[in-house]
Amino acid sequence: MCNSCRNSSACSDDELELFSELDQDEQIVLQKRQDAVNNANQQRLQRLTAESPKARSILDNRWVFFQVRKSHFPSPVVVPEVLTADQCQMILDQCLQMEDAWTSDRHSAFPTHDIPLTTTPSFADVVSLLRERVIYKILCPMYGFAPHQLGFRDLFLVKYSACGQRGLAAHTDGCLLSFSILVNGPTDFSGGGTQFFVSDGSPSTLLHPHQGALIHHDSRIKHQGNDITKGERVIIVGFVDTVDTLLKDKLASNQACPNARH
Numbered sequence: 001m002c003n004s005c006r007n008s009s010a011c012s013d014d015e016l017e018l019f020s021e022l023d024q025d026e027q028i029v030l031q032k033r034q035d036a037v038n039n040a041n042q043q044r045l046q047r048l049t050a051e052s053p054k055a056r057s058i059l060d061n062r063w064v065f066f067q068v069r070k071s072h073f074p075s076p077v078v079v080p081e082v083l084t085a086d087q088c089q090m091i092l093d094q095c096l097q098m099e100d101a102w103t104s105d106r107h108s109a110f111p112t113h114d115i116p117l118t119t120t121p122s123f124a125d126v127v128s129l130l131r132e133r134v135i136y137k138i139l140c141p142m143y144g145f146a147p148h149q150l151g152f153r154d155l156f157l158v159k160y161s162a163c164g165q166r167g168l169a170a171h172t173d174g175c176l177l178s179f180s181i182l183v184n185g186p187t188d189f190s191g192g193g194t195q196f197f198v199s200d201g202s203p204s205t206l207l208h209p210h211q212g213a214l215i216h217h218d219s220r221i222k223h224q225g226n227d228i229t230k231g232e233r234v235i236i237v238g239f240v241d242t243v244d245t246l247l248k249d250k251l252a253s254n255q256a257c258p259n260a261r262h
């Protein structure tokens with residue numbers, strides 16, 4: 001289990017001061033090289049975006065994803081009725097029978113009170129449903145990936161309560177894409193909602209979705225779960241990444257922990 005999937009601030013490329021110690025000739029050479037790289041990237045982007053994501057490799061799709069979002073992250077998107085009221089109620093009923101399944105120590109930075117869904121057998125149907133409905137049908141086409149190129153880095157049910165953990169401080173998630181779904185009703189609590197800080201300087205956006213609605217966004221957008229002041233707020237949170245990175249990270253974490261069972 002990766003314990004570092006929430007970060008305190010957006011990752012930023014280390015900006016090397018390439019030009020500061022160079023004489024004029026060296027600066028010209030470097031600038032030409034930079035222009036050539038930019039040109040090559042532009043041509044590669046044009047060539048790749050002319051093809052369907054289904055015809056491109058995972059690496060190509062990941063590269064396109066980061067190229068088109070180099071300087072601007074699009075705003076979060078809300079999709080209504082991804083889960084029906086009945087499906088939400090079934091999930092809530094199941095939680096009531098699983099008081100022992102709640103954990104609070106799975107995320108070292110920014111912990112939540114949660115139940116991991118991917119490793120809880122009684123939620124297997126919910127996991128398959130969300131993989132199909134959210135990852136394959138919504139996220140893959142929206143963000144330029146072929147079905148089966150994206151998978152869950154983590155999927156869990158979070159409960160905030162007015163007398164316990166009320167919200168979650170501002171952070172970014174350590175993955176490619178994140179989503180949340182409100183499982184109980186918006187009138188079951190006061191306050192709450194997810195607040196997004198899309199870019200420095202512009203006003204933040206507070207989203208209060210209906211029951212069963214999905215919010216999805218680039219994981220590098222800073223966001224927070226606003227404190228509730230009354231009742232309980234139950235959401236499903238998903239961290240999504242490309243399957244090649246998920247596999248690589250899984251192998252690395254198995255090697256780092258020789259006692260892990262397979």
Ligand SMILES: O=C(O)CCC(=O)C(=O)O
Pocket residue numbers: 006112158167168173180193194195223224225226235237
């Ligand atoms: O509570 C929310 O709306 C946000 C949850 C979140 O960002 C997370 O679990 O990483």
Ligand SMILES: [Fe+2]
Pocket residue numbers: 006171172173178223
């Ligand atoms: Fe988050």
